[in-house]
Amino acid sequence: MRDRWKAGVRTALGAVLFAVTTLSAGACTGAEDRTVTVLGPWTDGEEKPFVAALKKIEKRTGVRYFYSGTRSLRDTLVAQLQAGAPPDVAILNSLGELTDYAEHGHAHPLPDDIADRAIEPWAPDVTVTVTGDEQLTRRAYWAPVRIDLKGIVWHDPDDRSEEPQQWCLGMSSGATSGWPGTDWIEDLLLRRQGPEVYQQWALGERSVPWTDKKVRQAWEDWGELLPGDEEREKALTRSFEADTGMLDSNDVECRFEHQGSFIRRHYVDTYLPAPTPRFVSAVGKKHTDTYEVSGDMAAVFKASDEAWDLVRELTGPEARTAWAASAESEGERPLFPGAMGVAPTPGSATAKVRDLLYGADKICFDASDAMPPSLRDAFQRAVLTFLEAPDDDKVLDALLAGLEREAELQREDKTFLLDDLCGSPPPSPTS
Numbered sequence: 449m450r451d452r453w454k455a456g457v458r459t460a461l462g463a464v465l466f467a468v469t470t471l472s473a474g475a476c477t478g479a480e481d482r483t484v485t486v487l488g489p490w491t492d493g494e495e496k497p498f499v500a501a502l503k504k505i506e507k508r509t510g511v512r513y514f515y516s517g518t519r520s521l522r523d524t525l526v527a528q529l530q531a532g533a534p535p536d537v538a539i540l541n542s543l544g545e546l547t548d549y550a551e552h553g554h555a556h557p558l559p560d561d562i563a564d565r566a567i568e569p570w571a572p573d574v575t576v577t578v579t580g581d582e583q584l585t586r587r588a589y590w591a592p593v594r595i596d597l598k599g600i601v602w603h604d605p606d607d608r609s610e611e612p613q614q615w616c617l618g619m620s621s622g623a624t625s626g627w628p629g630t631d632w633i634e635d636l637l638l639r640r641q642g643p644e645v646y647q648q649w650a651l652g653e654r655s656v657p658w659t660d661k662k663v664r665q666a667w668e669d670w671g672e673l674l675p676g677d678e679e680r681e682k683a684l685t686r687s688f689e690a691d692t693g694m695l696d697s698n699d700v701e702c703r704f705e706h707q708g709s710f711i712r713r714h715y716v717d718t719y720l721p722a723p724t725p726r727f728v729s730a731v732g733k734k735h736t737d738t739y740e741v742s743g744d745m746a747a748v749f750k751a752s753d754e755a756w757d758l759v760r761e762l763t764g765p766e767a768r769t770a771w772a773a774s775a776e777s778e779g780e781r782p783l784f785p786g787a788m789g790v791a792p793t794p795g796s797a798t799a800k801v802r803d804l805l806y807g808a809d810k811i812c813f814d815a816s817d818a819m820p821p822s823l824r825d826a827f828q829r830a831v832l833t834f835l836e837a838p839d840d841d842k843v844l845d846a847l848l849a850g851l852e853r854e855a856e857l858q859r860e861d862k863t864f865l866l867d868d869l870c871g872s873p874p875p876s877p878t879s
Contacts, residue, residue, distance in 0.1 A: 483512040484754050487525060488539040489744060491517040494713070497782070500774035505761050511754050520623045521545075522821060529554055534749040537758055539593060541744050543572075543818040547865045550589040551576045555747040557587035559756060565591045565763040567785045569813040569871050570743040576865065590747040593762045594771075594782035597805045598740035598814060599635045600721035602695060602705040602712075609703070613727065615673055616694035616702035618686035619832060626828030628688045629670070629835065630816040632706055635724055635740055637666035639731035643738060643810055643870040650815035652823075652864035658852040664844065669730055671838035680835050695719055708742060709801040712779040717796050721804065737809040742817060743785075786874035806876035813869045820863040826854045 490498055495517045502513040518524045521540055528534045534554065540546055549555040551574075558566060566573075566588035575586045619626050638646045641662050648656040649663055656662065674680055682700075688707075690697040693714030695705050704727055705711065705719070712721075725736045746762055748755045761767045765787060772781040772789030778798050781790060783805070792798035805811070816824045830847045837843045858864060 482510070482754055483514055484537060484752075484758055485535040486513055486515045486537045486539065486758070487521070487528075487535040488515060488517050489519070489521055489541055491519060494780075496776075497771055497774040497780060501767055501771035504770045504774075505758070505767055508766075509754075509757060509761070511757070513758065519621065523623060525549075529749075536748065536750045536752065536755040537746055538749055539744050539746050540590075541742060541817060542821065542824070543745075543813060543866060544820050544824055546590050546745060546747055547574050547576075548821060548863070549747065549749070550574050550587075551863075551865060554749055555589045556749070556751045557585075557589050558591060558748075558759075562591055562756065562759055562763065563588040567592055567874055569741065569811060569869050570595060570785060571745060572866060572868055574865055575867075590745040591759060591763050592743040592785050593746045595741060595743040595785050596783060597709040597721075597801050598631060598742055599638065599724050600707070600709065600739070600801070600804065601724055601727050602707060602715070602719045602721055603703065603727070604695075604718065605720050607703060611703075613673070613704055614702045615675070616700060616705040616707075617675065617679065617683040618688045618690065618694055618700070619683050619835065620685050620687050624828060626831040627816065628707070629831030630824075630827050631708070631740070631814070632670045632673075633666045633831070634815040635706070636669045636728070636731055637663060637815075638738060638740060638812060639725055639728070639735050640665065640669070642735050643812055646812055646815065647869050650818055650869055651866055652819075652855055652859055654859070658848045658855060664848060667834065667844055667848070669728070671834070672730070673728065674835070674838050680838075684832060684835060689714065709783065709805075712797045712801065713777065715779060715797060716777065717779075717793075720797050720800050723804065737807070739804065739808050739811050740814050741805070741811045742814045787877055802877075806873050808873045810870055811873050815869070818866055818869055820858045820861075823851070823854050823858050826851055 488495065488498070495515065499515050502515060506513060522545055525534070525538055546555060570592035571588055571590050573586050573588050575584050577584060619628055621627055637649065645656055645662055686700065689711060690699065693705070693711055694700050694702060696714065706724065709721065723736050723739070725731050725733055746759050748759060768784050768787055768789045775781040778793060778796055781798060783801065792802060816827050819827065830851055834844065834847060
């Protein structure tokens, strides 16, 4: 497993070595300055509330924070690790990647006081081999700093049209293109089969392989919702959120958008979320109140008092309130596990998301983001291939067989290290 990881690192290093120079330059401010470098996923203006929150933390701590955002987190971080210049703190959205970094000794286990903030299912304990002595240890290695709800459909609540459903569709997302399709398949599998089957599949258990008819059914369910050839072809290169959100885009005609709660930043309560089964009757109603969730989790890659203090701040009430208050609109305010930040306006999209999340029977972390990175990447590529011929059984057979071969390689390498992806939602905030 370690040799394969090193080979992947060498590939990424050649692709994005410039990112190391950019991030390292921000930290070279002299030995007398205390500077913490932070790598994260927010770009194109989405990072502004977070950076504003960092500025407020600076005033309290006297520590400088240098934030660098990228949509290619995996490539950037592995290149920095290989160059010996990792960020002090990285905020990542993939449990599979975080587990990989913990297993290889790059991410540090949380101190006990921060481990209390490692809320499941966003931050489960991980059993890894301690470098050097081959002994197993079970620890928490990251903590969620913001979360999102998935398995929801955005729609105009005043739309009374009886026309056939028109689904928004966009797959382009740089190095991670295809993930909106993996979200669809995961959600449909969870809704139809329930959390137990979902977890067995996502965690690589042989009881539910990729070639299982339950998994195949989810692909076929999605295929039934897809538009015609021309629209599918456009979707391959269309951004997953367009410039304004696809429901308000001039480039696509659609009435329903299957997307996570982050998309509300594009909409001013014109559109509201509802559970997927309300619009996809084929999956049934049994698991209507079971949802996927995702999140952005902070891990420390260069241990120092300043780095740990930042994670404490980002998982604490004062920084969360500052982060939420710095957003230009309610739709841009982040959601936090078990904490409000700033109370949403009653009846708003944010309030509706909050009600669905905290009223859920069960929540499960995004399956593909919990898979080993190479399997997740193969899943995303398979989605793009499937879009080209969703009615061709032979194409789907080949895709599922290929994904199962990759899953078996990961089982042999023992890269499936997570035990559980589902649980109860955190307690509802009271203020």
